[in-house]
Amino acid sequence: QVQLVESGGGLVQAGASLRLSCAAAGRTFSSYTMGWFRQAAGKERELVAAISWSRVSTYYADSVKGRFTISRDNAKNTVYLQMSSLKPEDTAVYSCAARVGSIATMAKEYGYWGQGTQVTVSS
DSSP states (O other), X not given: OOEEEEEOOEEEETTOOEEEEEEEESTTGGGEEEEEEEEXXXXXXXXXXXXXXXXXXXXXXXXXXXXXXEEEETTTTEEEEEEOSOOGGGOEEEEEEEEESSOOOSGGGOOEEOOOEEEEEEO
């Protein structure tokens, strides 16, 4: 079991940067693959980035490659999403999620979810 709490969202202008954090409670955080999903109004939830428990493997959606970086600190039970060069189309609720096993791109493959944090990018 792992409980997830996101923070770091907010309202920024296009071109700005934000760092999202997801703090996990649970003794086995280091064994979970972690993902950041986002869901914009009227759209389906999509995987933005993911990182394996060992940090060896990462995944990025094409729309964020080169702008977003996912990282994790297993000692702090925290996963981060550094977002740069933000665009209005990045506006969404961002949620972190955890799963046992390798990186998966579908939300249904993740068994644990945070409550989400709103990111709004103005033009």
